[in-house]
Amino acid sequence: MxxxxxxxxxxxxxxxxxxxxxxxxxxxxxxxxxxxxxxxxxxxxxxxxxxxxxxxxxxxxxxxxxxxxxxxxxxxxxxxxxxxxxxxxxxxxxxxxxxxxxxxxxxxxxxxxxxxxxxxxxxxxxxxxxxxxxxxxxxxxxxxxxxxxxxxxxxxxxxxxxxxxxxxxxxxxxxxxxxxxxxxxxxxxxxxxxxxxxxxxxxxxxxxxxxxxxxxxxxxxxxxxxxxxxxxxxxxxxxxxxxxxxxxxRRLDEWNEARRRIAATYALGLADANLRLPRERAGAESVFHQFTVRLADRDRVQRELRERGIAAGIHYPRAIHQQPGFARFAAPGASYPIAEQAAAEVLCLPMYPLMKPEDTQAVITALRDIVGTR
Ligand SMILES: Cc1ncc(COP(=O)(O)O)c(C=O)c1O
Structure with missing residues (x-):
């Protein structure tokens, strides 16, 4: 796995x-x-x-x-x-x-x-x-x-x-x-x-x-x-x-760089896949705690990745106002459509600084196969 x-x-x-x-x-x-x-x-x-x-x-x-x-x-x-x-x-x-x-x-x-x-x-x-x-x-x-x-x-x-x-x-x-x-x-x-x-x-x-x-x-x-x-x-x-x-x-800069390299590999390998890639704002340097793609049929893709031995995470499956403990904080009449869409679509691919290059490639290959390419 x-x-x-x-x-x-x-x-x-x-x-x-x-x-x-x-x-x-x-x-x-x-x-x-x-x-x-x-x-x-x-x-x-x-x-x-x-x-x-x-x-x-x-x-x-x-x-x-x-x-x-x-x-x-x-x-x-x-x-x-x-x-x-x-x-x-x-x-x-x-x-x-x-x-x-x-x-x-x-x-x-x-x-x-x-x-x-x-x-x-x-x-x-x-x-x-x-x-x-x-x-x-x-x-x-x-x-x-x-x-x-x-x-x-x-x-x-x-x-x-x-x-x-x-x-x-x-x-x-x-x-x-x-x-x-x-x-x-x-x-x-x-x-x-x-x-x-x-x-x-x-x-x-x-x-x-x-x-x-x-x-x-x-x-x-x-x-x-x-x-x-x-x-x-x-x-x-x-x-x-x-x-x-x-x-x-003492390793943090080096390991953040490794995360950024893995993110670049994912972005290149998935550029024409049927999913939305994360973007960096101009001037911003993400440390890719997660590499989060967006997919309309996220749950199916997560399941199929798992069947191929790849564990992708969902952070997070509910927006705050969709949590039972926090629903009361939704302002009357307010809606949070982007938050709700994110909760429905996000899938976080395996991401850690010591990830083996062949594992990154295996994730790319499996994902391209599951979602198809443009
Ligand atoms: C965005 C965010 N806020 C707060 C926390 C809380 O940190 P901790 O688990 O160390 O209490 C976490 C991590 O778990 C987090 O990801």
Whole structure:
């Protein structure tokens, strides 16, 4: 079977280094926080070209804590895309705010800035906007930053799938992570930078947001057993995860390049196949967390690929308002046709940096055969 992702291959490639780091941490007796956590935060900050990194226990906590650190509280409204992983919207609800669902753009699966602008100009006041860089492709940050500067909301990015992605801001290539007020990363094992368990981080250019986030994530503790907050929590990074993430961070550029090469091979091999290929906006550099094609008869194609030993994923089979838990957030009379179409059509082909070239070719051959060519 060609798997959709292969985190075990990453461990196999780095086994000597990871085993040594794990043994060192176990022998040190320092399991939460400590030198590996501090070093990982500094190294990730350098990689992402951002001033502050606050490590937390997972990407969902990163979102929830970043929202609170940016001042989002009960009664606030936060705009979110209608097509994303549930955690994006869940975090808004857990922060006590109300999500305002906005349809996605046809070409990049990210929040549609025109639809967002229209919603904000017709009386919706939002405390924050939470774009998602879905599948590793940056949302239209140039347009979102301009809108933020005009309307004054907090711009908090869900970068859980976009470690290392770049986009053009005022003509310069910039990494996702240091653009909005704060960005939230997940290091779930299958992510572009994946831990051996759950882990996450908040990045920000603001010392104040970083300080508040760190306070919230560690019981509001300002010095040993002096607590400045009553509603702090425990969301910290384990030393074992930090040690492993440091090793993998050194490969991230190389492995993102490998993903981009696989994406280029897919795009070339499937150029005349009866499906829609993903596109990159001019100036944007996706890190292809997923390579997502669109097909009218997606479920049949997924089934037939599986019969040929190829596991393709569906991320995600429902738009947010089509989820039982979130249906109540659909605005009365609003529709989200692009999000619904994406949920019906997306198919994510196997994509991981250590994918064998013959496996990429096998996926192309099978898919061309199943869907036919023009
Ligand atoms: C877009 C998006 N947001 C948020 C999350 C939540 O991250 P975590 O699983 O680390 O809590 C994920 C990943 O699972 C994600 O893909």
């Amino acid at each position: 060609i798997p959709p992702v292969d985190p075990a291959a990453e461990y196999a490639a780095l086994r000597g280094e990871i085993d040594a780091a794990v043994a060192e941490v176990l022998a040190s007796g320092q399991f939460v926080g400590g030198p590996h956590v501090a070093a990982f935060e500094a190294e990730l900050a350098a990689f992402l070209e951002v001033d502050h990194v606050v490590s937390v226990a997972n990407g969902t906590d990163a979102l929830e804590i970043a929202l609170a650190a940016c001042g989002v509280a009960a009664g606030d409204v936060v705009a979110v895309p209608a097509f994303t992983f549930a955690a994006t919207v869940e975090a808004v609800v857990r922060a006590g705010a109300t999500p305002l669902l906005i349809d996605i753009a046809e070409d990049d699966f990210a929040i549609d800035v025109r639809a967002l602008t229209a919603a904000l100009r017709t009386g919706n006041a939002v405390r924050a906007v939470l774009p998602v860089h879905l599948y590793g492709h940056p949302a239209d940050m140039q347009a979102l930053l301009a809108l933020r500067d005009e309307l004054g909301f907090a711009l908090i990015e869900d970068a859980a799938q976009a470690h290392g992605a770049r986009c053009q801001i005022d003509g310069a290539q910039r990494r996702i992570g240091g653009l909005g007020d704060a960005a939230c990363f997940s290091f779930y094992p299958t992510k572009n930078l994946g831990a051996a368990g759950d882990a996450g981080a908040i990045t920000t250019g603001s010392a104040e947001i970083a300080r508040t986030a760190r306070l919230i994530a560690n019981h509001g503790d300002i010095s040993k057993y002096e607590h400045a907050l009553a509603d702090g929590r425990n969301s910290r990074l384990d030393a074992l995860q930090a040690a492993i993430l440091r090793i993998k961070l």
